[in-house]
Structure formats: C-alpha cells, structure tokens
Amino acid sequence: MGKTALILGATGLTGKLLLNRLLADKAYECVKVLSRRPLGLQHSKLKVFIGDLLKLEQFESDFKGDEVFCCIGTTASKTQDRDIYKQIDFGIPVSAARLCKKNGIENFLVISALGANAEGQIFYNRTKGEMELAVLKQEIPNTYILRPSLIKGFREEQRIGEAIGAILMSIAQVFLIGKYKKYRAIEADTIAKVMYSLAQTKPKLRIIESDKIEELGCLS
Template sequence: MKKTAIILGATGLTGAILLQKLIEDDRYESIKLFSRSKIEGLPDKVIQFIGDLLKLDQFKADFTADEVYCCIGTTSKKTPDKKRYKEIDYGIPVAAAQLSKENNIPTFLVVSALGANKNSTVFYNKTKGEMEQDVLKKQVKNTFILRPSLIGGDRKERRILEKIGLVVFKIIQPLFIVKLNQYKIINAESIAQAMLNLANNNNSEEVIITSNEIKRIAKNN
C-alpha cells in the first residue's frame, strides 16, 4: 500500500532535496507541502497548501499522512527578531507534532541541530533544545530528531558567514580526532536520505540522531 508524506520546509536546502527524493520514490503516491508560497513545476503527486505556518492548526483537516518531515529553520539574518525566530524554529515543529498526534500520523521526523540544549545560554541552542523537548512530549509513535552539524550544499540564498564557516571547516577537517568527528560538515543530501531511510525502516530505534549517525543511516540505502 502506497504512502502519503507531508513536508514542512520544502523550499529550504534539505527540504528541497527530500522533496525530489519522495517524488522519485514509488512507495509514495502523494506528497503534501505546507508552505507560505507555491513551488512551480511540480508533478501531480505533489499537493500544495499555501498559508501561514505560524497558524498551522488551520490546516488540520488536510494534515493527514503516513509521515511528517519537518525541515523548518530560519537564520538570525533572515529573522533578527528573537520572538519571531522562536515562533518559527520552535513553534512550527511543535505545532506539527501536535497535529501529527491528533491526526494519528505514526511517524514524525524533524531536523534540529548539533548543540541543541534546553538549558543552554545560547539562544539558538536553547530554542532547538526546547523544541526537541516539546516535540517528544507529543508522543508521536515514531519520532526521530536529527542533529546535524554545519550543513553543506548549494543554497538558493547567499549566506556569506555560513559559506566562510564551510570553507574553514573543510580546511580543518583533516585535523579532527575521532571524538570531534560529529562536528564535520554534513551534506544536506545525507540528511534527506537518512530521514527517508528512518521513515521506511521498521527496525529504527534511534530517537535523537547525531551527525555521525545521520551519515551512517544515509548510507544504508
């Protein structure tokens, strides 16, 4: 029996790669996208719901699927207001997990970040940590939280500081010892593939998945 998947954040780097993988995957008969703007040129198996994701509950009747992939994320440059930032990075994933629970969706996957910690004094890490904690509280049967390191890949928008960071990481990566391997750059391709593999592996037991584990799972294709 073919499945239906939901993607939140399909216009971002990881979400866009995941969308293409799901389009090409015969196990899925339909893909639902929830976003602020329409993506042109997609096949008929993709259904788009356009609206304010900060009011996700308005989509409750259509928020039905076998799996939810949450790739939502912003940056301090795009969203300098911390209140708005938290509404996006914390509010949308938690609301999506809540709808998944209410609508009996058995699988929920969300991209978090390395260093997520609800007790952190760093706003970004604290926000991600609080998001993880409250997503888990929703108790969706199969919940997977991915904590990638710095994400590599070709982005549509220009992020100068992030590009500089990627260059520096590439230079120093050969110096990393085993315990620091989790800090190596991870490609968005690996994250998307790992999410897909987790959703389709009945034996998956991981809940919080580090960068190294993401890479390992991605290879089990």
C-alpha cells in the same frame, strides 16, 4: 494503496532534496507540501497547500498522511527578531507534532541542530533543545530528531556567514576525528537520504547526532 507524506520546509536546501526523493519513490502515492509560497514545481503526486505556517492549525483538515517531515529552520542573520525566530524554529515543529498526535500520524521526523540543549546559554541551541523536548512530549510512536552540524549544499540564496563557515569547516575537517567527528560539516543530501530511510526502517534510535547521520547515509 501508496503512502502519503507531508513536508514542511520543502523550499529549503534539505527539504527540496527530500521532496525530490519522495516524488521519485513509487511507494508514495501523494506528497503534501505545506508552504507559505508556491514551489514552482508540478508533479502528479504533489499537492501544495499555501498558508501561514505560523498558524499551522489552519491546515488541520489536510494534515493527514503516513509520515511528516519537518525541515523548517531559520538563522540568526536571516531572522534577527528573537520572538519571530522562536515562532519558526520552536513553534512550527511543535505545532506540527501536535497535529500529528491529534490526527493519529505515527511517524514524525524533524531537523534540529548539533548542540541542541534546552538548558543551554546560547539562544539558538536552547531554542532547538526546547523544541526537541516539546516534540518528544507528544509521544508520537516513531519520532526521529536529527541534529546535523553545518549543512553543506548549493543554496540559491547565499548566506555569507554560512559560506565563510563552510570554507573554514572544510579546512578543519581533517582534524575532526574521534569524538569530534560529529562537528564535521554534512551534505544536505545525506540528511535528506537519512530522513527518508528512517521513515522506512523505523529503528529504535530517536535522537541522531551528525556523525551518526553521516554513518547512516553511507549505509542507505
């Protein structure tokens, strides 16, 4: 019998790429997507559940499978209200991890961010760090937290700040060597590929920094 995967954030850049990869894999019999809006995609393996992700408990009866991939995330420019921002970047991944624990799902993969630090002064990094600690507290056997740097890739919704950042980062790439390699921008497809690979191989590594994601992507 084939595996069942659940994805949160399948309408985002990395989530879309991961979804396509899972749908193409014969090892997966069913791919469930939890979303606040329709995907505009049809596939025999695909099941889409529409609802408010800020109230994830409403999906509890359908929150069953072998692996959960959480690609949820927003930006300060897109979500300026800090309370709502935290509900998204902290609340959704942590609620998903709790449902994994409750429903006996042993594989949870989540995208965090480079510089995540629960004790940090920067709100964005602190929120991500607090999310990581809360997720790890669930003690899901195979938990993988990915910390990518600036994510590259085509977005239908262009973000000016990210576009400028990408240009500057591409110029700076050549100087980011040694211990600074983890600050290099990374392709969304590389992140999706590594999330998929981690779910299959289940290594002991739990927190994967951006340079390690790049390295694993080359091996996949």
